[in-house]
Amino acid sequence: MSDDATETTPGSVPGVVFDFGGVLVDWDPFPAVAHGMGADEARRFFAEFDFHTWNLGPDGGQSWDDAQAELVATRPEFAEHGAAYRTHFRHALVGEIPGTADILRELHAAGTPLIGLTNWSDELYHAHAPQRFEFLALFDDVIVSGTESLAKPDPAIYRLVEERTGTPLSRWVFVDDRADNVAAARELGMDGIVFTDAETLRRELRGRGLPV
Numbered sequence: 740m741s742d743d744a745t746e747t748t749p750g751s752v753p754g755v756v757f758d759f760g761g762v763l764v765d766w767d768p769f770p771a772v773a774h775g776m777g778a779d780e781a782r783r784f785f786a787e788f789d790f791h792t793w794n795l796g797p798d799g800g801q802s803w804d805d806a807q808a809e810l811v812a813t814r815p816e817f818a819e820h821g822a823a824y825r826t827h828f829r830h831a832l833v834g835e836i837p838g839t840a841d842i843l844r845e846l847h848a849a850g851t852p853l854i855g856l857t858n859w860s861d862e863l864y865h866a867h868a869p870q871r872f873e874f875l876a877l878f879d880d881v882i883v884s885g886t887e888s889l890a891k892p893d894p895a896i897y898r899l900v901e902e903r904t905g906t907p908l909s910r911w912v913f914v915d916d917r918a919d920n921v922a923a924a925r926e927l928g929m930d931g932i933v934f935t936d937a938e939t940l941r942r943e944l945r946g947r948g949l950p951v
Contacts, residue, residue, distance in 0.1 A: 753911075775824075828863050853878045
C-alpha cells in the first residue's frame with residue numbers, strides 16, 4: 740500500500756473517479772492505423788509523427804474535421820494515416836484491461852459513487868465506447884474531455900467532478916495510468932492512485948476502506 744493510502748482514514752472517501760484508457764479500456768491507436776494503411780506504414784507514422792500531441796486536439800474539444808485539416812496542412816504525408824485512425828477507430832479499442840472492470844462492478848454493487856473522467860474526443864467516445872463496454876453504464880456520470888473542451892491535466896476538468904456531484908474533491912479517489920494526471924488531481928486535494936494493474940489497484944482501494 741502506498742503512503743497516500745495510509746494517510747487516508749478508512750471509509751473517509753465516498754467515491755472513485757476512474758480514467759478509462761489504460762485503466763478500464765485497452766486503447767491502442769496502432770491497430771486502427773494499421774487496419775487502413777498496413778503495419779509498416781503504421782509503424783512509420785508513430786515513429787515520425789507526434790500522434791499524442793495531435794490527438795490532444797480532439798480530446799480537448801477540437802473537431803476531427805479540423806484536426807484532419809491541420810494534419811493535411813502541416814504533415815500531408817501522414818494525412819491518410821490520420822484519417823485511417825478516425826475511420827477505423829473501433830480497432831483501437833482492443834478490449835478491457837484485465838480485472839479492472841470487476842473492481843468497478845464490485846464498487847457499484849456496494850453503492851460506491853462512481854465518476855468517469857476520460858480524455859476522449861466527443862465524436863469517438865459517443866460513437867463507440869458506450870456500445871462496446873457495457874460497464875460504462877455503471878457510472879453515475881461520465882465526464883468526457885472532448886465534450887467539455889477541457890482535458891486532463893487541466894485543473895478545470897477535475898473541478899467538474901465537484902460541481903456535478905456537490906462533493907468536495909478531497910472526498911474522491913482518482914485513478915489514472917498517467918502520473919501527470921494523478922499529480923494534477925493531488926494538487927487540487929484529491930487522493931490519487933497511479934494505475935499499474937488491477938490487483939495493485941484493489942489493494943490500494945481496500946486500504947482506503949473501499950469495498951473491494
